[in-house]
Amino acid sequence: MKSExxxxxxxxxxxxxxxxxxxxQDYELTENGVKSVLKLTKRLENVKFDAIYSSTSGRAIxxxxxxxxxxxLHIQQLENLCEMYFGIYDGWKWEDVxxxxxxxxENQNRINEIYGIKEQESMEEVANxxxxxxxxxxxxxxxxxVLISSHGVAIEAFLRKIINIPFSMRREEFCQYNTxxxxxxxxxxxxxxxILANLEHLKQGEQNER
Numbered sequence: 001m002k003s004e005x006x007x008x009x010x011x012x013x014x015x016x017x018x019x020x021x022x023x024x025q026d027y028e029l030t031e032n033g034v035k036s037v038l039k040l041t042k043r044l045e046n047v048k049f050d051a052i053y054s055s056t057s058g059r060a061i062x063x064x065x066x067x068x069x070x071x072x073l074h075i076q077q078l079e080n081l082c083e084m085y086f087g088i089y090d091g092w093k094w095e096d097v098x099x100x101x102x103x104x105x106e107n108q109n110r111i112n113e114i115y116g117i118k119e120q121e122s123m124e125e126v127a128n129x130x131x132x133x134x135x136x137x138x139x140x141x142x143x144x145x146v147l148i149s150s151h152g153v154a155i156e157a158f159l160r161k162i163i164n165i166p167f168s169m170r171r172e173e174f175c176q177y178n179t180x181x182x183x184x185x186x187x188x189x190x191x192x193x194x195i196l197a198n199l200e201h202l203k204q205g206e207q208n209e210r
Contacts, residue, residue, distance in 0.1 A: 025091030083151035087120030
């Protein structure tokens with residue numbers, strides 16, 4: 001039997017708008033972020049979830065709270081689902097980081113990886129903890145549907161690890177925009193991506209608002 005994992009990135013926050021390295025720092029949802037949560041909820045309202053997990057960050061928890069209420073489930077918070085820790089620049093605006101170490105953004109633009117920050121978590125460390133955490137969730141929920149709320153870099157690192165694709169390849173395809181939906185099945189010790197970074201719920205919402 002397989003575990004069906006619906007993995008979503010949190011909705012838009014003030015930190016996103018201000019272009020911050022929003023790792024372990026948390027920020028309030030924007031008005032648009034609140035609307036996006038409603039659109040995501042509408043898309044998944046007919047999925048009967050058996051369990052819901054989230055990082056310990058408020059933005060991730062708030063993204064799936066309406067679905068938790070619909071399914072009458074408690075959100076299980078796990079530290080290992082949190083975003084990459086950006087070391088001494090965690091929570092900083094990119095414009096301020098660029099004044100001190102412009103090569104960090106230059107490297108990200110070049111190879112799609114963030115590195116070179118003192119005390120930061122590495123991409124490999126993020127990928128490994130996410131993989132171990134999500135595999136454990138899958139094994140605990142064999143034959144069930146599970147919703148997981150996490151973060152952009154963390155989710156992308158996990159997805160790339162399970163199919164062994166470096167960050168420099170297929171960048172737009174794997175990019176996790178706010179409330180991006182991924183569906184991953186776990187069966188016989190293997191993960192399979194069935195939906196990748198999908199935003200159809202936001203497009204449908206735009207059509208309805210016209």
